[in-house]
Amino acid sequence: MQQPRGTRVRGTRQAEALAAALASLPGFCSAQEIHAELRRRGEHVGLTTVYRHLQVLSEQGSVDMIRDASGETLYRQCATTVHHHHLTCRSCGRSVEVEGRVVEQWAEKVAAEAGFTSVDHTVELFGLCPVCSGG
Amino acid sequence: MQQPRGTRVRGTRQAEALAAALASLPGFCSAQEIHAELRRRGEHVGLTTVYRHLQVLSEQGSVDMIRDASGETLYRQCATTVHHHHLTCRSCGRSVEVEGRVVEQWAEKVAAEAGFTSVDHTVELFGLCPVCSGG
DNA sequence: CTGATAATGGAAACGATTATCATCTTATCC
DNA sequence: GGATAAGATGATAATCGTTTCCATTATCAG
Secondary structure (H helix, E strand, O other): OOOOOOOOOOOOHHHHHHHHHHHHOOEOEEHHHHHHHHHHOOOOOOHHHHHHHHHHHHHHOOEEEEEOOOOOEEEEEOOOOOOOEEEEEOOOOEEEEEOOHHHHHHHHHHHHHHOOEEEEEEEEEEEEOOOOOOO | OOOOOOOHHHOOHHHHHHHHHHHHOOEOEEHHHHHHHHHHOOOOOOHHHHHHHHHHHHHHOOEEEEEOOOOOEEEEEOOOOOOOEEEEEOOOOEEEEEOOHHHHHHHHHHHHHHOOEEEEEEEEEEEEOOOOOOO
């Protein structure tokens, strides 16, 4: 099996620990939170390595990456490789993947009308989940 | 500087210089770019002050604020106070305000179905404008 | 086992933004 | 007109998430 350079081919202890941590975290977390989670589990993984892996995984589409209101980057293991958006709880970080065909169509239409090309879109929904709503 | 008295509500020299600069910039710019533009015009306005004003204006709804792919915050004078979104050129920063009733309705529907409350949404479109498309 | 090479991680660098605080403006009162 | 209080300004330092550096360590093929 030949892999292109720069991709993670070697199965390292750190990569697995990170994968395990990601799998256990239910919602979006910052790189630093993930790093803390690893430390909590007794796994020594450098912060640099966490960032590095997260970046690669995100490029590969294995994790979703969003930005919260303060500009911090949050990551989450993603269930599907199909394009989707998120409805994330502002309070606990838990999130739901939502299908957004309507939005995609809207984006394309709007872009075409304005003569724009290579259009990409960012759509994120933040709110309070049923639990955190206290209802 | 011989300014007529009684204009205290309208602000200071710096505030006006900033307003003028914003009015002349066609697209989204970072605070630092706006600061540079002011310096170019010969106006001495501290970077701190630029940030301070931008923040206030943004809270007032007088300027729109978005975040680009690298996480930098961009500002633009906004034409209307009505809720809207932007289709921004990745290359030159010029942008078009687009109406997004469809998106709002979609966001509300999705949120309601998931039981989320206090839902807020972020929707930004980035692409290449007709000019930068090279067409 | 051994050498080649990729991966790691602590420390330093970075860059946008924010906080600090002394100084300068402006407005109001006398 | 001048004193004075209130507020705005801005150079500098501090913050903080993220990246870069680079010496060290781990992994894999032969």
